[in-house]
Amino acid sequence: MIILKSKEEVEKIAVACRMVATALDALKTYIKPGMTTKMLDAYAEEKICEQGGIPAFKGYHRYPATLCVSVNEEVVHGIPSDKLIKEGDIVGLDLGAIYEGFYGDSAVTVAVGEVSDEIQRLLKVTEGSLFAGIDQGREGGRLSDISHAIQAYVEKEGYSVVTDFVGHGIGRSLHEEPQIPNFGPKGQGPRLREGMVLAIEPMVNIGKHQVTVKEDGWTAVSSDGSLSAHFEHTIAITKDGPVVLSQLAA
Numbered sequence: 398m399i400i401l402k403s404k405e406e407v408e409k410i411a412v413a414c415r416m417v418a419t420a421l422d423a424l425k426t427y428i429k430p431g432m433t434t435k436m437l438d439a440y441a442e443e444k445i446c447e448q449g450g451i452p453a454f455k456g457y458h459r460y461p462a463t464l465c466v467s468v469n470e471e472v473v474h475g476i477p478s479d480k481l482i483k484e485g486d487i488v489g490l491d492l493g494a495i496y497e498g499f500y501g502d503s504a505v506t507v508a509v510g511e512v513s514d515e516i517q518r519l520l521k522v523t524e525g526s527l528f529a530g531i532d533q534g535r536e537g538g539r540l541s542d543i544s545h546a547i548q549a550y551v552e553k554e555g556y557s558v559v560t561d562f563v564g565h566g567i568g569r570s571l572h573e574e575p576q577i578p579n580f581g582p583k584g585q586g587p588r589l590r591e592g593m594v595l596a597i598e599p600m601v602n603i604g605k606h607q608v609t610v611k612e613d614g615w616t617a618v619s620s621d622g623s624l625s626a627h628f629e630h631t632i633a634i635t636k637d638g639p640v641v642l643s644q645l646a647a
């Protein structure tokens with residue numbers, strides 16, 4: 398069952414999302430070559446807590462940290478460690494917060510220093526596919542219109558969408574129905590309605606779509622070792638179209 402949210406509930410999710418967006422923004426300027434991924438996690442936790450939020454991922458199915466940090470061929474769910482960030486890396490930062498019992502969830506992938514045109518294109522295409530999906534978040538459409546738009550956008554650019562992980566409804570839980578695959582035909586699944594709050598999160602590999610989960614039980618890497626990017630926003634479906642909750646006003 399998809400739980401529809403009242404305006405008051407959407408506003409609480411929006412507060413959680415703004416905490417996440419603020420922390421991710423701060424991380425984008427904080428991240429430097431030579432830092433460990435654990436330092437990024439500590440900084441993220443500080444930023445969420447100083448805004449009055451609660452880290453959403455810590456303890457979720459025993460996940461041990463506040464932030465997921467996925468470097469280069471890591472797709473999602475990288476566990477913060479003593480691993481060092483280097484010039485030229487791409488780093489996925491995935492963060493969630495809880496405010497008054499409601500969750501917000503967002504992710505970005507950032508380039509550290511100079512990266513090649515191809516890598517910049519990977520980031521642009523992945524973020525572009527997220528917005529192509531968000532644009533389908535309209536009343537009257539169907540859930541799989543989002544999925545289809547993401548896949549079409551990515552494949553037109555010659556990259557692969559990861560199929561083993563999906564986006565999700567969000568609210569009083571981090572993961573609610575519906576699941577939102579980043580692939581599939583359009584015109585299927587539930588009709589989109591005001592009050593739905595969705596976390597849309599394409600993961601895109603330069604190479605093939607297959608992923609492998611490492612022995613830590615969390616870190617997913619591209620099976621062919623190709624670079625991978627991940628962007629995520631939490632959106633609300635409204636009468637006036639999709640509203641991106643996890644984006645700060647420009």
Ligand code: MF3
Binds near residue numbers: 565
């Ligand atoms: N954005 C990811 C997701 O929605 C982050 C979850 S990490 C976890 O699945 F540790 F909380 F699982």
Ligand code: CO
Binds near residue numbers: 502565596
């Ligand atoms: Co998510």
